[in-house]
Amino acid sequence: SKLEMFVDELLDMPKILGFDSVYGVPRSKSLEIGMYSKTWKFHRDIPPTPVYAFGVSKEAATIPGPTIMALHGIGTNVTWKNYLPPTHILPWDTSITIAEPADKIGIPTVVHLHGAIGEPESDGNPNSWFTAGFKEKGYAWTKETYRYNNNQQPGNLWYHDHALGLTRLNILAGLAGAYHINHPKLEVPLGLPSGDEFDRTLIVFDRSFCIDGSIYVNSTGDNPSIHPHWRPEYFGDAIIVNGKAWPRMIVQRRMYRFRIINASSARFFRFFFTNGLGFIHVGSDSAYLNEAVTTNGFLLCPSEIADVVVDFSKSKNDSTILANDAPYPYPTGNPVDEANGTIMKFIILTRTENDSGQTPNKLIQYPGPDLSSVTQTRYITMYEYKSATNQPTHLYLNGISFEAPITETPKVGATEVWYVINLTGDNHPLHIHLALFATLDQTELVNETEFSDCMTKINDAIKCQISKYAIGKSIEVPAEEKGWKNVFKMRPGFVTKILVKFSYIHSNESYPFDATAKPGYVYHCHVSIFILFFLL
Ligand code: C2O
CATH class of the missing domain: 2.60.40.420 (Cupredoxins -  blue copper proteins)
Structure with a gap:
C-alpha cells in the first residue's frame, strides 16, 4: 500500500555545542558520542525500523545524529564510541575488500568529518576502523579521541561512518549527522536568517x-x-x-x-x-x-x-x-x-513578518584560485572495469584500486591542478579529504573510445595524448558551484580541471597551520563510497 505523504512534522535534530563558555570566554570541549543500535520511526505508518544511530546516549540517539555546533578557532574533541552489536542489520559482502575484525565479531566503524581541514590523525581513514569497546582495530588506527581544531573558514560539514567497504551499509543504517563551524564575527554582519x-x-x-x-x-x-x-x-x-x-x-x-x-x-x-x-x-x-x-x-x-x-x-x-x-x-x-x-x-x-532577514550580495570574500602558485599537475582517470557478463564491477582511479600502494604525494600547503577524466557512463562526485578545490572548467572528450582504448592498454593520459581528445564543448561551472568546495560532480565523457589547495584558506583572521600534523590525504568518488585511495 502507498504511504501517505506530509503526515510527519519536520524534525530538528538535537544540537550539541562543540565548545564551553567560561565567564563568556569560549574554551575547547570534549564530547563523547556513541553509535547505538535502536529503532526509529521514519513515518507514521512504517513500523519501528532497526537502525544504527549517533547520540550522547542510546535514548538520545537520532537519525540523522545530533548537529554539532563548533566555534571557529576553538577545538572540539570527540570520542566516537562504538556500542554496536556483534552482527550487522544489513547484509555484508566480504567479496569486496572490507574492514574485517579478526574474530569476525563486531561491526567496524570509524567517523570521518567530511569537509574538515585539520590533523590527518583525526580524519577517519577507512582503515582506522574499530569495533565495540575498541576491541578490534584496523591497521591505520590512530587514537580514541579525535581532535577537530575548527581553524578553517565557517561553514557546513557532516560526519559519517567511513569504515573500509562498510561505509555504504553503515550510512544506510543511519550513521551520519551535521557539523557546523560558526564564526560570529564574520557571519553575524551578514544578517542571514538565524x-x-x-x-x-x-x-x-x-x-x-x-x-x-x-x-x-x-x-x-x-x-x-x-x-x-x-x-x-x-x-x-x-x-x-x-x-x-x-x-x-x-x-x-x-x-x-x-x-x-x-x-x-x-x-x-x-x-x-x-x-x-x-x-x-x-x-x-x-x-x-x-x-x-x-x-x-x-x-x-x-x-x-x-x-x-x-x-x-x-x-x-x-x-x-x-x-x-x-x-x-x-x-x-x-x-x-x-x-x-x-x-x-x-x-x-x-x-x-516585518523582520524578514536579508541576503546581502557580498558575503565572505575569499581569494580566488591562483594558477601562479601551482606546483604540480596531475591526471586522474576514472574507469569502470567490466566483468565477463559486461556488468560494471569496480571503479578505479588511474587503473589502481584503493588497496594499492600510495601513488600521489602532495605536500601540505601545496596548490595543484588536477585533470579528472571520467570514462564511466555516470556522473561521479569527486571528494578530496583535508583540502578545498575550485573547479576551473569542464571540457568534453572527442573520440572518447579511442582515448579509452589507449588508456586500457598503457594507462597514461599524457602518452595517450589527452590534449588531442580534450577539445570538445566546454560547459560553464554553475555560478553557485564556483567557490571553494570539497565535492564536485565529474561529468561522464568530460575532463574536469580543478585547482586543489592542500591547506587552509585563511580568512581575515588566520590561525597558524599545524605544522606537526603528518600529511595523509584520501580522495574518492562519493557514490556508495566504493573505491578510494590514498595520498600521503
Ligand atoms: Cu564524505 Cu571520504 O567522505
Whole structure:
C-alpha cells in the first residue's frame, strides 16, 4: 500500500555545542558520542525500523545524529564510541575488500568529518576502523579521541561512518549527522536568517523499507557469482528529510536559511519548488560563496551541501512542495516517480513578518584560485572495469584500486591542478579529504573510445595524448558551484580541471597551520563510497 505523504512534522535534530563558555570566554570541549543500535520511526505508518544511530546516549540517539555546533578557532574533541552489536542489520559482502575484525565479531566503524581541514590523525581513514569497546582495530588506527581544531573558514560539514567497504551499509543504517563551524564575527554582519527557528539543517536521503519496517537493501549482488550481495549503487523509494519520510514544515512568510546535505548513497537531487520559488545560494559545501547566487533549482550530488536562503514571502500560494526531478542513476537512468520526486511540503502561514532577514550580495570574500602558485599537475582517470557478463564491477582511479600502494604525494600547503577524466557512463562526485578545490572548467572528450582504448592498454593520459581528445564543448561551472568546495560532480565523457589547495584558506583572521600534523590525504568518488585511495 502507498504511504501517505506530509503526515510527519519536520524534525530538528538535537544540537550539541562543540565548545564551553567560561565567564563568556569560549574554551575547547570534549564530547563523547556513541553509535547505538535502536529503532526509529521514519513515518507514521512504517513500523519501528532497526537502525544504527549517533547520540550522547542510546535514548538520545537520532537519525540523522545530533548537529554539532563548533566555534571557529576553538577545538572540539570527540570520542566516537562504538556500542554496536556483534552482527550487522544489513547484509555484508566480504567479496569486496572490507574492514574485517579478526574474530569476525563486531561491526567496524570509524567517523570521518567530511569537509574538515585539520590533523590527518583525526580524519577517519577507512582503515582506522574499530569495533565495540575498541576491541578490534584496523591497521591505520590512530587514537580514541579525535581532535577537530575548527581553524578553517565557517561553514557546513557532516560526519559519517567511513569504515573500509562498510561505509555504504553503515550510512544506510543511519550513521551520519551535521557539523557546523560558526564564526560570529564574520557571519553575524551578514544578517542571514538565524536562530533555531529560521536557520535549519536538512539532511536528505532515500531509503526503502520492508513491510515489517526494516530497511530494504537488495541483497542480491549485481554479479552474484563474484559478489553475492554487493552492488555499487543504492536507490530507495522513499525520500527522508531529518529522519522522516516526506515531512511537512509550517513556515512564516519570511526568509529561512536551509543548509541542505545530500546523505544518499547514490541519488542525485535536482531540487525545485513546485510554485516556482527561488533559492538564494550563500554557500556550497564547507565554504561561503563570495557573492549570493539566485537559482530556480539546482543539482546536489551525494555528500554535497547547498546553503540556501528561501523567501516564503514571495510565495503566491499557501503551500509549496520541494521536489526533485534528477534521473537515477544520474544523468541517464530512470526518471523519478511521485515517491522519489517529492521531498517535503511547506505550509506557509498568511501572517507577514516585518523582520524578514536579508541576503546581502557580498558575503565572505575569499581569494580566488591562483594558477601562479601551482606546483604540480596531475591526471586522474576514472574507469569502470567490466566483468565477463559486461556488468560494471569496480571503479578505479588511474587503473589502481584503493588497496594499492600510495601513488600521489602532495605536500601540505601545496596548490595543484588536477585533470579528472571520467570514462564511466555516470556522473561521479569527486571528494578530496583535508583540502578545498575550485573547479576551473569542464571540457568534453572527442573520440572518447579511442582515448579509452589507449588508456586500457598503457594507462597514461599524457602518452595517450589527452590534449588531442580534450577539445570538445566546454560547459560553464554553475555560478553557485564556483567557490571553494570539497565535492564536485565529474561529468561522464568530460575532463574536469580543478585547482586543489592542500591547506587552509585563511580568512581575515588566520590561525597558524599545524605544522606537526603528518600529511595523509584520501580522495574518492562519493557514490556508495566504493573505491578510494590514498595520498600521503
Ligand atoms: Cu564524505 Cu571520504 O567522505
